[in-house]
Amino acid sequence: MATVSSVLLYHLDELLDDEFKRFKWYLTEGKLQGINPIAKSKLENVKQIKVVSLMEEQYGSSDAGKIAVRILREMQQNNLAKKLEENLREAQPAVIQYTSATENMSAVWRWVRSGRQWLWSVLFPPQDQGVMQNISADNSSSVKAPVIKDNTFNGPVTFN
Template identity: 30%
Template sequence: MQVEELLVETLDDLVEDDFKKFKWYLTMKIVDDCKPILTSHLEKTSREETVSVLIKNYKNLAVKVTVTALKKMRNNNAAGKLEEAYAAMGTATPSASSSAVAPPGAPAAPATMMAQQGSVIFAPTISSGTSGAWNITINKS
């Protein structure tokens, strides 16, 4: 599932009044470093069109903005479901038939994750091979 589909699914669960309120929050500065969306860009937009506007304006921060707006609406249930589903997207494991899967016992390739200011990184969940040394470096630029 792609981020756009996840966002549409989330907005589909909102009743019409909540959807209007959600769009209203998007016209305000609710996340640092994210400019509000012009009211005229959200007027009469469907849920799918609203997602397109979110992605166009916020790119990789669209989920964060959506979660923040939902929390401001006190819809913590929808915000939590979206956060969990988005985190699961980043930690999905490849199928066994994938050529990218390392053979059993092979050391894992080093992972590098980067985020822009104000971004959130959902780190993968460790399910096996948790023994041994772990080096985690966080650089603030």
């Protein structure tokens, strides 16, 4: 699976030299509302790979991608912005987490989107001197679980 950094780099490499200079200008001048500008001295004479690093440093990985899409749209690079947005969706896993607890047991249920596939796992936290178990499955219905033996498990478990 591609990383946010590699996706950003790939799309910034698509810009011509003058377009890339304009992209950096948007970052330095703070032309987009709600973002902190990156110091002009940090962006002067740097290549795309350094710009990606600086953006991730300044804004975090997820926001760096969103900001790049906004800048590309401001530059009227709508096709490139759309491609970047689609590819970022594939690179950033979506996570849904739910914690359930009963009198005798608690568990953390987690669904993670990886590319076009959703993976789920359930984590049984240790209680007293218990052992943490991680059970996961993908959408092909195969379950990956450690062998559980010599344990006491209280509470209902249903796999649909």
